[in-house]
Amino acid sequence: MMPDVSMEVELKAGVDALYVTRLQKERLTAGDDAEGVVAEYPMVDKKLLKEKEFRQTLVMHPLPRVDELAYEVDADRRSMYFKQAALGVPIRMALIALLLGTKEFAVSEENSWVQGIDYPSYRRDSGVKCSNPACVTVQETERKYIKPDFKIVNLKPLILRCVYCEHEVQPGYIASSDWHEGRLVNKKYHRADSHMAKKIKPENIIVFNSASEAEARGFKASHYA
Numbered sequence: 001m002m003p004d005v006s007m008e009v010e011l012k013a014g015v016d017a018l019y020v021t022r023l024q025k026e027r028l029t030a031g032d033d034a035e036g037v038v039a040e041y042p043m044v045d046k047k048l049l050k051e052k053e054f055r056q057t058l059v060m061h062p063l064p065r066v067d068e069l070a071y072e073v074d075a076d077r078r079s080m081y082f083k084q085a086a087l088g089v090p091i092r093m094a095l096i097a098l099l100l101g102t103k104e105f106a107v108s109e110e111n112s113w114v115q116g117i118d119y120p121s122y123r124r125d126s127g128v129k130c131s132n133p134a135c136v137t138v139q140e141t142e143r144k145y146i147k148p149d150f151k152i153v154n155l156k157p158l159i160l161r162c163v164y165c166e167h168e169v170q171p172g173y174i175a176s177s178d179w180h181e182g183r184l185v186n187k188k189y190h191r192a193d194s195h196m197a198k199k200i201k202p203e204n205i206i207v208f209n210s211a212s213e214a215e216a217r218g219f220k221a222s223h224y225a
């Protein structure tokens with residue numbers, strides 16, 4: 001939205017921050033050349049950030065992205081968007097509290113409701129996908145980049161919470177990935193609500209949606225299946 005002249009001035013001095021947004025196709029009108037707009041939409045990637053004027057540029061984005069922000073930028077020290085998205089949650093909560101006129105509150109280390117609990121992760125490809133149809137992990141455009149990622153928030157019953165949308169899923173069957181350290185005959189699967197859920201170390205848990213899925217992966221039913 002900046003006129004070209006001041007844009008050049010800004011560029012010469014170096015750009016402090018780039019605020020990237022997805023192409024909002026829903027705002028195009030029937031008269032727009034949609035394909036042309038898509039083709040010309042700029043992309044922020046490593047190559048762009050190598051340019052002299054972008055050396056110190058922080059990259060922001062409200063997320064989710066489509067294709068305008070290269071995944072290779074994620075690990076760059078200038079990328080701010082994950083931090084931006086994470087901080088956006090308490091900021092929105094504070095704004096809502098302010099608008100509703102609720103009492104003032106202070107957040108300190110001791111009483112923080114944002115204190116994180118370090119749950120074990122579940123990142124295996126098999127067995128579970130987020131059941132929230134709006135989750136970023138099940139969107140066609142994102143699936144090629146994002147792997148399912150859950151936290152094991154409870155063992156009995158076994159509950160996995162999606163890292164992206166916090167939706168919780170309860171898989172039906174489980175097995176242990178350290179079966180191979182014993183004998184092949186130990187490659188067994190169990191019902192997730194059996195006491196085996198607590199016997200298997202969280203880092204070794206493999207989940208299945210169904211008994212047939214477990215069997216397709218070479219596991220045999222145990223007494224607890």
Ligand SMILES: [Zn+2]
Pocket residue numbers: 130131132135136137162163164165166167
């Ligand atoms: Zn999800």
